[in-house]
Amino acid sequence: DAKTTQPNSMESNEEEPVHLPCNHSTISGTDYIHWYRQLPSQGPEYVIHGLTSNVNNRMASLAIAEDRKSSTLILHRATLRDAAVYYCILIIQGAQKLVFGQGTRLTINP
């Protein structure tokens, strides 16, 4: 599986936007970009995924660079409940499993 690089930790303030970066310079044309997050003492939960175009859903937006070597998860207005570890995961088309990296621990200040 292609490797992703994320900052170990980030900090932001409540009600402000948060941009979580992910580098994936070895991505191939058929790798999907997925984001999951793990709230404290819970299992991971799906956030968003995309292939080439930017994606929006009720939780977040995913901005994918034109060369696809990086992407950014955008939380438009962070709340305290968004404090979690965020995982950026590349999945080969047709793959049968998720491979988690170390993720970014996001802290939200009140």
Place this chain on the structure above:
Amino acid sequence: SAVISQKPSRDICQRGTSLTIQCQVDSQVTMMFWYRQQPGQSLTLIATANQGSEATYESGFVIDKFPISRPNLTFSTLTVSNMSPEDSSIYLCSVGTSGRRVSTDTQYFGPGTRLTVL
């Protein structure tokens, strides 16, 4: 979506014993996945369990240590055998529900089983 429950939620066990963890899903699913999360670490896939076939184990995990059962489309068990303190972890199961490939599917995770081995 899928609602997943795991039993037990936590346990403290003695070394050399075995523990069986149950994973129950509220809908029928083809593939179920078992993960381990060691303290302060990310998730590591142990194996993939399909109903009606042998589980597929990832590198570093073997059936004798982590036997898996998948008797039907809503249930699976993972046994941690002959436990040592190094097995102290959170064990999680997950499923996809759409029947699509993992690359385009949403995975749902159980709450995890926190295991401490003394």
